[in-house]
Amino acid sequence: MSESPGTDEEGGRNDADLLRAHVDGDTEAFGILFRRHRDRLWAVALRTMGNPEDAADGLQDGLIAAYRRAGSFRGEAQVTTWLHRVIVNACLDRIRAAKVRRAVPLPDDLEDYGDRGALIAHTEATSDPADLAVRDERRDRVLAALGGLPAEQRAALVLVDMEGYPVAEVALMLDCAEGTVKSRCSRGRARLAVALELLAPGREQDHEPPRNPPVVAPVRYTPSPRAPPPAD
C-alpha cells in the first residue's frame, strides 16, 4: 500500500516536506507528521506487540527514535515506509528484550479497549448479537494464534495481510529481502492454519464450531505417582 503523501491543512506540506522541516528545526513539523499517521502506526504496534501497554511503549520508543534519527532519512523510500520501519524495529526490539521473561502476549486489547470505540466487528452493518459474538470469538482466536508466532513472522503478517502493504514495501520496512518477507508470511500462515485447525478435511469455511481457545503452550503429561499399577 503506497500511501500518497498527505498534506496538512495549514501549509499543504507533504510528509517529506514535514520531515525536512523538522530536520531544519521546525519544532511543530514532526508532530504534524506523526499525528497524520499515528493511527496506522498504532495498529501495527498493537498487532505486533499483542497488547496495548507494550504497544504504547513500542510506539513511544519508535516515536523518539524517529524524531532523533530524522536526519538519517535519505528519501529513498516514502516517509511512511521509514516511519513504519522505525516503529516495527522498536517493537521487535522490545519483544526480543522481554522474550525471556514474558509469556506469549495475549490479545487483551479487546478487553482493554472494547469500550473506547467501535471494534471492527461492530462497525459492520450486522447487528445480530450472535454474529458479533462469533466474529469476536474468531478474532480472539486469530489474535491468540498470531501472538504465538515468532516476532518476525508476526510483523510480516501484520504488515502484509492485516495492513495490506505490498511485499516490496514491507521488505523495506523490515530491512530484508522480498523473498524473506514472502517466506515469513508463508510460514506464518501455515502455522496459523495449524493453530486455527483450518487444515482438517471437511471443514466448512467460515463456520467456527464452539471450542476452547487453541493451546499455545501444551501442558506436559505427567503420570500420577499414585496411579494404580497396570493390570497383569
Next chain:
Amino acid sequence: MSDDRELSPEQEERVRRLLAEARVEEPIPGDVAGRLDRVLARLADGEPDHDPAEVVELASRRRRKVTTLLVAAAVVVAVGVGASQLSPDRFDTSADSATSGSVPESTGQEELLDSGAAGSADAEVPAPAEAPPAPFNESGEASAYALEMARPTRIRPAFFGDDVARVRSRLARSSLSAQSPTDRGDVSADAARSSMCEPAAWGPGDLYVVRYVGNPAVLAFRPAAGDTQVVDLLQCGTADILRSVTLPGS
C-alpha cells in the same frame, strides 16, 4: 506447530482473510495519544536544533559542561586507586574535571539496532575541557581489583531494556548514600571508565560508560518526562544513538 506445511491457495486465502478481519480499525486510544503528545512536546522543548550542521554548534556549546575525562586506563595503575572508593560506572555532565589522552578499548564496529538507525549527524568531537584537574586521589593503592571495578558494565543487545533498567536501579541505590560521584569518592573510577570513551555532545542527563558489543559506549539517562524516562545508548566520539529505550519513571 509446524511451519513446513504447504497450504493450498484456498487455505492460504482463508488465513489471509481471517487476518484482515482482525485488523485494528479503531484509532489510537486517547490516553496513548495524549502520552505521545507529551513526549513530542518534551522532545520539541529539549531539542530545538536537529540540523546535523547545528550539532557541531551544540557540541561546542556543551563542551564547557560535558565531562571529558580522557586519561589512559593504564594511568589508573600508575596513580593508584583506592578500591574502597570505587562504585558504579557513573560520571556527571556537570563535573568540571578533565584530562587529556584517550585510549579506546576496542576498534570494532558497534552493532546498530537496524540499518536505518545509522546516525547521520557526524558531530564534531569536542576538544577536552580546559584546565583539567587531576581526577585521582593520591592514595597510591593501585590494584587489579581497582581496575576490575573500573570496567564498564556490559549491556547485552538482546537484553538491552533489562540491562539498562538494572543499571538505573543500581545507580539509584548508590545515590541514596551519596549526592554525587565526588561525594562517593569514585572520581578515580569514573575517570578510568571515562577514558575509554571519546567525548562528544552527549546532551542532557546522567551519563554512564558501559560496554556494548565489545566496545565502550555511553548510557544517557535523559531527564524524566512525566512517568517515563528515555535512556539512549550513545556511540563514543559521535554521540550517535545506537539504541534507545523508554523506561517507566523510577
